[in-house]
Amino acid sequence: MTKPFGAGDTVYVIYRNPHAANVAHIKEAEIVHHPYHEGELSLFLYETYHPLAEDDAVFSTYEEAEALYSELFDEDRYH
Template sequence: MDTIDPKELKAGDEVFVIYNNPHTPTVSNVRAAEIVQHPKNPDAVALFLNETFHVIEDDDALFRSEAAAERAMDDLYGNFEDGLR
């Protein structure tokens, strides 16, 4: 997968993530998110997605483009057009 190293991120970057719906665990989609200054740690950044701040973990899969995130999701879950996702 063509992911971004979290250490390379800076506030203002746009990234794309594979978002798993917490209410419907079988539903995943690609969402755009913004890298912002961490609200409680001025030396860190956070992921801002769905109006919520998220701590960025080393194993988070963040992508520079929607296409890269879509390819990764297809690799992980199958191709939507094939009815597998």
């Protein structure tokens, strides 16, 4: 994560498709209080609560997420 976030923050995440490991997208998500784990924050993405971890690729702006996405997945770098 690039900075500490709080409940109610809108963020952008680089999300890998669990069914296709080589597919990733930038998605908008919200930081929320986890409804089943009191005191924990989570990402609300695709109508699901995802535990919020320190090593998640979570960004304040789409542009920040896009910069890392381009660095990691830009196919032109490898040709």
